[in-house]
Every structure is written in structure tokens, then in C-alpha cells.
Amino acid sequence: MTQGPLTTEAGAPVADNQNSETAGVGGPVLVQDQLLLEKLAHFNRERIPERVVHARGAGAYGTFTVTADVTRYTRAAFLSEVGKQTETFLRFSTVAGNLGAADAVRDPRGFALKFYTEEGNYDLVGNNTPVFFIRDAIKFPDFIHTQKRDPYTGSQEADNVFDFWGLSPESTHQVTWLFGDRGIPASYRHMDGFGSHTYQWNNEAGEAFWVKYHFKTDQGIKNLTAEEAEILAGKDPDSHQRDLREAIERGDFPSWTVYVQVMPAAEAATYRFNPFDLTKVWPHADYPLIEFGKLELNRNPENIFAEVEQSIFSPAHFVPGIGPSPDKMLQGRLFAYGDAHRYRVGINADHLPVNRPHATEARTHSRDGYLYDGRHKGAKNYEPNSFGGPFQTDRALWQPVTVTGVTGETVTPVHAEDNDFVQAGNLYRLMSEDEKERLVKNLANAISGVTRDDIADRAINNFRQADGDFGKRLEAAVQALRG
Numbered sequence: 307m308t309q310g311p312l313t314t315e316a317g318a319p320v321a322d323n324q325n326s327e328t329a330g331v332g333g334p335v336l337v338q339d340q341l342l343l344e345k346l347a348h349f350n351r352e353r354i355p356e357r358v359v360h361a362r363g364a365g366a367y368g369t370f371t372v373t374a375d376v377t378r379y380t381r382a383a384f385l386s387e388v389g390k391q392t393e394t395f396l397r398f399s400t401v402a403g404n405l406g407a408a409d410a411v412r413d414p415r416g417f418a419l420k421f422y423t424e425e426g427n428y429d430l431v432g433n434n435t436p437v438f439f440i441r442d443a444i445k446f447p448d449f450i451h452t453q454k455r456d457p458y459t460g461s462q463e464a465d466n467v468f469d470f471w472g473l474s475p476e477s478t479h480q481v482t483w484l485f486g487d488r489g490i491p492a493s494y495r496h497m498d499g500f501g502s503h504t505y506q507w508n509n510e511a512g513e514a515f516w517v518k519y520h521f522k523t524d525q526g527i528k529n530l531t532a533e534e535a536e537i538l539a540g541k542d543p544d545s546h547q548r549d550l551r552e553a554i555e556r557g558d559f560p561s562w563t564v565y566v567q568v569m570p571a572a573e574a575a576t577y578r579f580n581p582f583d584l585t586k587v588w589p590h591a592d593y594p595l596i597e598f599g600k601l602e603l604n605r606n607p608e609n610i611f612a613e614v615e616q617s618i619f620s621p622a623h624f625v626p627g628i629g630p631s632p633d634k635m636l637q638g639r640l641f642a643y644g645d646a647h648r649y650r651v652g653i654n655a656d657h658l659p660v661n662r663p664h665a666t667e668a669r670t671h672s673r674d675g676y677l678y679d680g681r682h683k684g685a686k687n688y689e690p691n692s693f694g695g696p697f698q699t700d701r702a703l704w705q706p707v708t709v710t711g712v713t714g715e716t717v718t719p720v721h722a723e724d725n726d727f728v729q730a731g732n733l734y735r736l737m738s739e740d741e742k743e744r745l746v747k748n749l750a751n752a753i754s755g756v757t758r759d760d761i762a763d764r765a766i767n768n769f770r771q772a773d774g775d776f777g778k779r780l781e782a783a784v785q786a787l788r789g
């Protein structure tokens with residue numbers, strides 16, 4: 307801001323910012339004190355609706371660098387050359403807490419990454435977990451209702467949380483992950499990120515591949531125990547946000563090594579797990595991690611509201627060479643985010659500095675609406691036209707997918723080794739004895755808050771089906787706590 311006298315919003319100098327204008331000394335306040343009215347009115351409108359999920363978060367700008375050639379898999383321009391760099395913005399978050407909630411809690415962490423590419427912004431809106439609780443978007447609002455505040459008590463209720471999970475056995479894998487050591491990262495810097503869904507890459511020759519993204523932290527994985535987190539959340543609710551900002555301020559730039567798993571499109575139909583089921587990983591033995599990039603965060607936002615609260619990310623923001631998969635969760639998300647942005651930030655949210663393309667410009671025939679800035683000046687606002695202006699390319703961003711059958715409310719197809727428990731059991735059996743103990747203790751503490759036996763029993767039964775030993779130990783631990 308330039309130097310000079312304080313002004314009103316209209317730029318007129320302010321004579322007195324301490325005393326409102328009254329009718330006589332000690333008399334009532336006058337409507338002609340427009341500075342007072344303007345200040346009170348603006349203050350009333352400072353908030354926008356917080357995100358319906360992932361409300362609590364922190365963000366930073368950075369640089370993505372290509373470190374290996376992946377042009378045989380994708381024609382995305384920002385991945386076209388080893389050494390090529392692209393500006394990014396990454397917003398980390400928790401899921402269930404409101405805007406002012408504490409950072410050090412057991413919850414998945416959001417890992418929402420915007421690449422400002424020369425072909426438009428590419429958003430990868432992932433989490434710090436490779437899987438999710440459910441596999442169909444139609445269940446998402448119900449699921450989130452159980453994670454948020456109960457309509458009667460106004461608090462998160464163990465009854466609701468474990469009722470839903472117990473009745474949704476596909477959640478067993480993600481819940482096992484969440485109550486294990488990685489369920490409470492020590493900071494945003496000390497955790498991995500995942501695209502989680504399967505996406506499509508396609509190359510110049512028109513070949514399609516199914517891919518999964520992995521961002522492995524170069525800081526090393528560091529977690530908090532439940533006890534450490536309880537103390538930190540109370541002492542410093544902003545712990546993760548502060549840690550990120552301070553690390554960048556002192557030049558200790560956090561980074562992640564970026565990998566992709568690649569499945570040739572033709573292998574999807576016969577793969578042992580449904581590759582579009584978000585509750586499943588692709589074991590690395592089946593599809594190894596291919597390293598192709600480095601992500602570094604190196605610049606803090608200057609204004610949290612403008613750049614973090616108003617930042618928008620959409621899984622529907624693709625660029626040429628990258629597209630969606632038929633994952634039913636992803637398909638729901640392709641709608642949900644743009645809709646949320648139009649409600650939460652407004653129809654011109656994409657025009658804000660943090661959201662608009664930085665390496666190209668948006669050229670659309672959409673116009674006007676709240677807070678339109680007139681950027682198109684006098685250009686024609688329709689197409690086709692005889693006056694020049696933006697035109698279609700006739701080349702789709704992604705390759706078409708073959709489908710067969712009739713329409714209907716279909717259950718996600720099951721492949722040879724698919725069931726709701728197999729990968730949860732594998733995850734449990736991979737854990738060290740110490741980690742298994744902490745997992746059982748964390749889960750038992752949470753389940754012991756459930757008030758109904760049938761709800762607790764059903765929840766425990768899912769873990770029993772994942773692994774007999776897991777179920778037995780959990781049942782004993784819950785019994786010991788519930789008496």
C-alpha cells in the first residue's frame with residue numbers, strides 16, 4: 307500500500323478514525339458518519355462460507371521440476387522435458403475440523419496441488435493417504451455427516467462415526483490406515499501425498515495409460531502419538547500451519563520426490579483388483595513406482611484470506627494428456643468442486659490471482675456476474691463469430707473409454723481378488739508389533755466412546771474379517787475399556 311492519509315473505501319481522506327460523529331457532545335450518532343457505517347458494514351461481510359470439508363488448512367507456492375522422461379506416457383506440456391519447471395500452489399488441510407480447529411488431530415490430510423502450466427492449470431486434489439473410506443460418491447455426504455457435528459449434540463459422536471464405518475465395510479482399509487501411526491502426521495512437511503484416484507495419461511500417439519501419483523516426503527515421515535497430539539493441539543492449535551510458514555521463512559524449503567505407477571489401459575479389465583476402486587492400492591510389486599519429478603515449496607502466501615481461503619482446486623481441472631478414470635468417486639468429484647467454488651467464492655473465483663492461469667491466459671466466452679473485472683474489454687462474447695478470437699482445437703484432452711451394458715444403479719465391479727478386507731489385512735500384517743499395539747489402542751479408545759454394543763460389535767467385526775489376530779486384540783482392548 308502506498309503512503310498517505312487514511313481514506314474511506316472511495317479514497318477520501320479520513321479526519322478522525324477514533325470518534326464517531328454525534329449530534330452534539332454525547333448525543334446520538336449521525337447517519338452522515340459514512341466512515342462509521344462503511345466500517346461496520348464491511349466488517350459484517352468479512353467471512354465467506356468455509357469449505358464444507360477441509361475447512362482448516364495452510365498453503366504455499368512452489369516449483370515442480372521434471373526429473374525423468376515420461377513423454378511415452380503423457381503429452382502434457384509441463385511434463386515434456388527433463389529439467390522443465392512449473393510454478394505450483396499447494397494447500398494442505400485436515401478434513402473434519404472447522405476453520406479454527408486444531409491441526410494436530412487424527413484425520414486424513416488434504417494435499418491439493420495446482421500446477422500453473424502453459425496449457426492451463428492442472429489441479430491434483432489428493433490426500434496423504436493412497437485410499438479412501440468409500441468407493442461411490444453417492445455415499446460422500448452421508449459419510450461426512452458422520453465425521454462432522456451431530457445435529458442434536460453439536461459435537462462429533464463416536465456412535466455416528468463407527469456406525470457408518472461398521473455398516474460400510476469398504477472403509478476398513480482406510481480406517482486401519484488412519485488409526486495407525488500415520489494417522490497424525492507431525493507436520494505437513496513430514497507426510498507423503500497421493501493423487502489417490504486412478505487418472506488417465508495419454509501420449510502423442512493416442513495411447514492411454516492408467517496412473518496413480520505418489521509424492522514421497524524428502525523430510526522423512528514423522529508422526530505424533532495420540533498422547534503427543536493431544537498436548538500439541540491444546541498448546542498450539544496452529545502447529546502445522548506455523549511449522550510450514552516458518553520452515554519456508556528460514557529457507558528450509560520442504561520437498562517431495564514424485565512418482566507415478568503406470569498401468570497400460572488394456573490391463574485394467576483383468577487386473578486382480580478393480581483399478582478404479584478408491585479403497586484399493588496397486589501393490590508396488592504389480593506396478594512399480596516410476597520417479598519423474600521433484601516438488602519444492604519455497605514461497606509463503608502474503609495474504610491468507612486472498613490466497614488460501616479463496617484458493618480453489620478442482621479434480622476437473624485437467625490439461626491435454628491427462629484425464630479422468632471411470633472411478634465412481636472421482637466422477638462425483640468432477641461435479642462437486644466447481645459447484646462448491648461457485649457457491650463459496652463466486653462465479654468469478656477462477657479470475658482471482660491465486661486461481662487464474664499464470665503461464666497462459668483463460669480465453670472463454672463466459673462473461674459478467676458478481677465482481678467481473680472487465681478483462682475481456684470489447685471482445686465478442688459468442689462463438690462462432692466473424693471477428694476472430696478464441697477457437698476450439700478439435701483435440702480432446704484425454705482418450706475415449708469403451709463402455710458396454712445398460713444404464714442402472716450399478717455396484718462397482720469386483721475383480722478376482724477384490725473384497726472389502728484383503729488389503730486392510732495386508733496392511734495390518736505389514737506393521738511391526740509396536741505399531742500393531744498402538745493401532746489397537748487408538749482404535750479401542752475411539753470405539754470405547756460408542757454407546758451401543760451392536761454398533762461397537764459391528765465395527766470390530768470388520769477388523770476381525772481383515773485379520774483374525776487384529777479382531778481378537780481389538781475386541782479384548784475394547785472390552786477392557788468398556789468394562
Ligand code: HEM
Pocket residue numbers: 356357358359360363397398399415416417418431432433438442443444446501502503617618619635636638639642643646647650
Ligand atoms: C465423492 C467424494 C468427494 C466429494 C463429493 C468431495 C467434495 C469436496 C468439496 C465440496 C470440497 C470443498 C471444496 C471447496 O469449497 O473449495 C472438498 C475439498 C477437498 N477434498 Fe474432497 N470430496 C470427495 C472426496 C475426496 C477425496 C477422495 C479426496 C482425496 C483423495 C479429497 C480431497 C479433498 C481436498 C484435498 C480438499 C481441499 C481442497 C482445498 O484445499 O481447497 N476429497 N471436497
